[in-house]
Amino acid sequence: MKKVRWGVIGAGGIADRRTIPGMMLSDEAELVAVMEINEELAESLRAKYGAKRAYTDHKALLADPEVDVVYIASPVNCHKEQAIDAARAKKDILLEKPICLDIADAEEVLRVCEEEGVKIGTGFLMRFHAYNAKIREIVQSGKIGQIVSCRAQFTCWYPDIPGAWRQVKALSGGGALMDLGVHCIDLLQYIVGAKAKRVAALKSTNTFSYEVEDQASLLMELENGTFAYVESNFNVPDAVPSKLEIYGTAGSIVAYGTLSQVEGGTIEVIAADSTAGYDAQQTRNEVKKLDVEVEFGNMYTKELDSFGRSHRDGVPVEVPAADAVQAQRVIQAAYKSAETGMFVEL
Numbered sequence: 001m002k003k004v005r006w007g008v009i010g011a012g013g014i015a016d017r018r019t020i021p022g023m024m025l026s027d028e029a030e031l032v033a034v035m036e037i038n039e040e041l042a043e044s045l046r047a048k049y050g051a052k053r054a055y056t057d058h059k060a061l062l063a064d065p066e067v068d069v070v071y072i073a074s075p076v077n078c079h080k081e082q083a084i085d086a087a088r089a090k091k092d093i094l095l096e097k098p099i100c101l102d103i104a105d106a107e108e109v110l111r112v113c114e115e116e117g118v119k120i121g122t123g124f125l126m127r128f129h130a131y132n133a134k135i136r137e138i139v140q141s142g143k144i145g146q147i148v149s150c151r152a153q154f155t156c157w158y159p160d161i162p163g164a165w166r167q168v169k170a171l172s173g174g175g176a177l178m179d180l181g182v183h184c185i186d187l188l189q190y191i192v193g194a195k196a197k198r199v200a201a202l203k204s205t206n207t208f209s210y211e212v213e214d215q216a217s218l219l220m221e222l223e224n225g226t227f228a229y230v231e232s233n234f235n236v237p238d239a240v241p242s243k244l245e246i247y248g249t250a251g252s253i254v255a256y257g258t259l260s261q262v263e264g265g266t267i268e269v270i271a272a273d274s275t276a277g278y279d280a281q282q283t284r285n286e287v288k289k290l291d292v293e294v295e296f297g298n299m300y301t302k303e304l305d306s307f308g309r310s311h312r313d314g315v316p317v318e319v320p321a322a323d324a325v326q327a328q329r330v331i332q333a334a335y336k337s338a339e340t341g342m343f344v345e346l
């Protein structure tokens, strides 16, 4: 099997913390080149992972004939330019979330990719968590009936840090919603299999003093009538696990800790009889819990290999960038709703 040869742009952040270590575990991927703005850091990352070349200019990496595919993990304000340059250089692209600062930029990236005939996928990593994939499978099988509501809560502790790009709107496009909420928006729509048709939201900078929001909550009404709630916080400690809850007419799924960079967490699936008649006693002592068996792996390895196969074998992109543009639309609608106090149609 021919290995997919990767170049990594913005190699010193999540790429170094998680994605490149995930790449090292893959039999299908080879790290050829890294790019960082600081020469010393670029060279140290090259040496750490045994890459062939280190660059300080993303265009130089894109000109490297041995690079088949690029993974872009730079700050959000760099995504548009770097993705467009990659498309013009005819490289297939795995672009980190959130896709761009706004919808207009995101659409331009997609347009250029289409023009150049290159593939572009998004880093919606949470889809690759074995429990989240299983939850989607259970929901889509109809085992818990018609999905009436669902909720995803994803939080972290992110205090004021001078110079942090995520805390500056011009560099990040927004706060907790752009950074964490985007995963929840995508995951709920992916699991339920329906897109948002209208959104209502609240946001505030409640705990810290940076200009972007440190908390945002939103409610989406999906096209199939499901209500989907998202809570994203920069002001809840890292120790608090994420929550994913799905409620249907024939049961529920509740998962802790499955919005995470490492596979694990817990899950409880309850199946019930949706054909039962009305029970005034509301008896709850005959709960049938379903066993859920999954095999854990490395989510980043799975994400990279999935996109690598699209490049190498031509299989459809599993997490297309179009889904990230749609998530961006939801985010912008949510910001508008938070400002106006009104529902915003999509």
Ligand SMILES: NC(=O)c1ccc[n+]([C@@H]2O[C@H](COP(=O)([O-])OP(=O)(O)OC[C@H]3O[C@@H](n4cnc5c(N)ncnc54)[C@H](O)[C@@H]3O)[C@@H](O)[C@H]2O)c1
Pocket (backbone or CB within 6 Å): 009, 010, 011, 012, 013, 014, 015, 018, 035, 036, 037, 038, 058, 073, 074, 075, 076, 078, 096, 097, 098, 123, 124, 125, 165, 179, 261
């Ligand atoms: N999927 C995930 O698990 C996950 C987790 C964290 C971050 N992210 C996403 O990855 C991206 C980067 O976030 P991060 O946490 O790694 O940030 P970070 O600040 O930790 O790292 C960003 C890196 O990019 C480098 N950089 C700065 N300007 C650059 C430029 N012009 N060109 C290339 N590199 C540049 C920085 O030196 C730094 O090493 C964001 O889009 C973020 O949302 C994804």
